[in-house]
Amino acid sequence: MTEGYLAPVLFLITIGGTLVITWWAARRTRSTSDFYAAGARISGVQNGTAIAGDFMSAATFLGITGLIFVSGFDGIIYIISPLAGLAIILGLFAEPLRNLGRFTLADVLAERLDPRPARAYAALGTLTVSLFYLIAQVVGAGGLVQVLFGMSYQAAVLIVGVLMVTYVAFGGMLATTWVQITKAVLLAIGVALLALLVLAESGFSLAALYERAASEHAQGAALFAPGGLEPGPLSALSLAVGLVFGMAGMPHLLIRFFTVPDGRQARRSVVVGMGVVTFVFILIFFVISFGAIAYLPGDPESYENGAIVGGNNMVAVHLSRVVGGSVFLGVITAIAFVTILAVVAGLTIASAGAVGHDLYAGLLRRGRASEREEVLVSRLAAVLVGLVAIALGLVFEGQNIAYMVALTFTVAATANFPVLLLALNWRQLTTRGAVIGGSIGLGCAVTLVVLSPAVWVDALGNSEPTLDVRNPALLSMPIAFVAIWILSMTDSAGQKVSAARFEQIRLRAVLGVGRGHESRV
Amino acid sequence: MLRRWRLAQLLFVVTTVTFLLLVVLMAAVPDFFARPIGYGPFTLAMLAAILEIALIVVATGLFARAANVLQDREAALRREREAAP
Numbered sequence: 001m002t003e004g005y006l007a008p009v010l011f012l013i014t015i016g017g018t019l020v021i022t023w024w025a026a027r028r029t030r031s032t033s034d035f036y037a038a039g040a041r042i043s044g045v046q047n048g049t050a051i052a053g054d055f056m057s058a059a060t061f062l063g064i065t066g067l068i069f070v071s072g073f074d075g076i077i078y079i080i081s082p083l084a085g086l087a088i089i090l091g092l093f094a095e096p097l098r099n100l101g102r103f104t105l106a107d108v109l110a111e112r113l114d115p116r117p118a119r120a121y122a123a124l125g126t127l128t129v130s131l132f133y134l135i136a137q138v139v140g141a142g143g144l145v146q147v148l149f150g151m152s153y154q155a156a157v158l159i160v161g162v163l164m165v166t167y168v169a170f171g172g173m174l175a176t177t178w179v180q181i182t183k184a185v186l187l188a189i190g191v192a193l194l195a196l197l198v199l200a201e202s203g204f205s206l207a208a209l210y211e212r213a214a215s216e217h218a219q220g221a222a223l224f225a226p227g228g229l230e231p232g233p234l235s236a237l238s239l240a241v242g243l244v245f246g247m248a249g250m251p252h253l254l255i256r257f258f259t260v261p262d263g264r265q266a267r268r269s270v271v272v273g274m275g276v277v278t279f280v281f282i283l284i285f286f287v288i289s290f291g292a293i294a295y296l297p298g299d300p301e302s303y304e305n306g307a308i309v310g311g312n313n314m315v316a317v318h319l320s321r322v323v324g325g326s327v328f329l330g331v332i333t334a335i336a337f338v339t340i341l342a343v344v345a346g347l348t349i350a351s352a353g354a355v356g357h358d359l360y361a362g363l364l365r366r367g368r369a370s371e372r373e374e375v376l377v378s379r380l381a382a383v384l385v386g387l388v389a390i391a392l393g394l395v396f397e398g399q400n401i402a403y404m405v406a407l408t409f410t411v412a413a414t415a416n417f418p419v420l421l422l423a424l425n426w427r428q429l430t431t432r433g434a435v436i437g438g439s440i441g442l443g444c445a446v447t448l449v450v451l452s453p454a455v456w457v458d459a460l461g462n463s464e465p466t467l468d469v470r471n472p473a474l475l476s477m478p479i480a481f482v483a484i485w486i487l488s489m490t491d492s493a494g495q496k497v498s499a500a501r502f503e504q505i506r507l508r509a510v511l512g513v514g515r516g517h518e519s520r521v
Numbered sequence: 522m523l524r525r526w527r528l529a530q531l532l533f534v535v536t537t538v539t540f541l542l543l544v545v546l547m548a549a550v551p552d553f554f555a556r557p558i559g560y561g562p563f564t565l566a567m568l569a570a571i572l573e574i575a576l577i578v579v580a581t582g583l584f585a586r587a588a589n590v591l592q593d594r595e596a597a598l599r600r601e602r603e604a605a606p
Contacts, residue, residue, distance in 0.1 A: 073564075073566055073567070073570075076566075076570045077544060079570075079574075080540055080570065080573055080574060080577070081540075083574060083577045083578070084536065084537045084540045084577060086581070087533060087536055087537060087577050087580065087581050088534070088537055090533070090581055090584060090585065091533035091534060091584060092534075095588070206560075206561070206563075207560055207561030207562075207563070208561075210561045210562045210563065211561050211562060214562045221557070221562045222555065223562070224555075224562050224563065224564045224566065224567055225551060225554060225555030225564050225566050226547040226548065226551045226554050226555070226566050227548075227551035227555070230548060232548060233544075233545045233546075233548040233549040235548070236544050236545065236547070236548035237541060237544055237545050237548070239544075240540070240541055240544040241541065244537060244540070244541070263588075263592070264589060264592065267585045267588055267589070268585070270581065270585070271581055271582060271585045274577075274578060274581050275578075278574065278578055282574065285570075
């Protein structure tokens with residue numbers, strides 16, 4: 001898709017820049033604190049920018065634009081849901097996580113519950129969410145890089161996989177953070193420039209832009225009204241619930257709060273992150289997407305046999321060429337590539353932490369592993385995760401992996417969010433309730449997604465779904481909460497212990513008073 | 522202090538509830554939100570979306586500021602108690 005020498009040059013500059021960051025970070029990564037949490041020396045502004053970079057994937061930038069290109073206004077749910085999710089994180093999790101945990105979500109749960117089962121459960125939840133999301137990202141990245149740079153799918157997956165392992169295995173959280181910051185800044189600048197060029201095409205008049213979009217699209221003026229994406233209010237609500245609370249339960253976002261020194265910086269992180277995401281998303285929704293609708297139909301190069309070249313995910317890329325020429329196209333493709341790398345790096349370090357810190361150091365070695373040993377195991381875990389992601393990325397080539405994203409958000413909303421929320425706020429939560437109740441929620445989420453049309457029909461080829469619910473979070477979340485409640489309330493022995501621990505941690509969670517430095521094992 | 526913290530969290534969570542309510546209403550009565558509001562093809566739905574985004578962003582900023590103030594007051598009170606004979 002990209003022409004001449006510009007794309008390869010920008011591609012190499014992008015990779016080179018991120019490797020320089022990794023080299024710089026590797027020289028500063030020695031201890032477990034350095035590896036998992038960048039020494040807790042990241043400022044609120046830096047962390048907020050990194051959170052924005054960690055969250056906004058290529059699917060976010062390109063996929064949402066493509067969705068709005070086809071469906072119009074209904075894509076707004078994918079714009080506002082992450083903002084609501086970030087708000088939930090600020091209100092409920094940011095400071096308590098920073099005050100209670102060290103490196104992983106399991107550290108937080110281990111402060112409140114029996115450490116060993118809590119660690120096992122948290123590690124399982126983290127790995128399930130992170131690995132499924134990682135595979136979806138790698139498959140999507142492979143297809144995207146293939147279209148953008150004209151290389152084979154296998155080469156694209158291999159390059160993405162090798163780079164993400166390199167960032168994490170050598171540079172740990174510090175490299176991951178600065179790759180994410182770089183990406184977020186580049187993405188914000190790229191989106192701003194693209195929006196500016198689109199507005200310039202329409203004489204800096206939004207009304208003119210929207211009039212033209214309405215005249216070009218089959219839906220006409222109905223483009224700007226809701227209707228059609230989801231079959232009814234309950235389905236729409238379930239999608240929103242999954243996106244909002246799934247976002248608030250995403251391990252790779254939540255572990256970012258361990259990189260800042262205190263609760264105030266944790267809160268600042270969310271405010272800054274929300275600012276960056278809001279800026280980018282507003283431009284994507286209100287300008288870029290409708291700009292694509294307005295200006296792509298008049299560009300024959302963007303179409304082949306009546307369909308967008310490369311698929312609807314490429315509309316933003318085509319638009320960049322239409323309004324900014326081949327130079328700007330090269331810039332946007334390079335930015336899209338960095339966007340891929342930043343997110344997969346975040347998912348890899350979350351997975352490596354779950355394996356190295358929770359499973360190996362916490363469970364297997366019972367806290368007796370040296371720092372050097374633990375960091376080595378985590379680096380090896382990053383390599384292993386990368387190999388698994390590459391292998392599965394190759395296996396799933398060309399397949400519809402949209403269900404993996406649905407599964408990721410549903411599991412995060414059902415298995416991670418309820419347990420974390422109740423551990424921080426409910427005195428009567430017991431270890432049995434959290435672990436078994438949470439596991440029931442996890443099993444329920446997986447089962448409902450498998451039985452849904454996205455898997456049962458689209459992926460497995462059956463003619464009709466067993467359960468005609470596309471987004472099951474509205475079912476699975478209440479089931480998880482009820483299971484956790486019943487199993488806690490019927491565990492009278494566990495409640496005495498758990499209530500005492502709740503009193504110990506609640507001041508520390510909210511105010512940072514008496515924060516300790518060792519994880520409970 | 523903790524009660525005020527909880528109230529701040531509750532207020533904050535209201536922003537999520539309004540968003541979910543908006544999603545339900547837009548899916549239930551799409552024709553209502555399809556009404557143009559007099560600026561090109563801009564609709565009531567677009568206006569509602571802008572207002573909801575603004576609500577979330579403003580609530581986030583207010584909550585973070587309130588939390589900082591609460592924390593500073595608590596730290597000042599603790600220092601006074603420690604300094605008292």
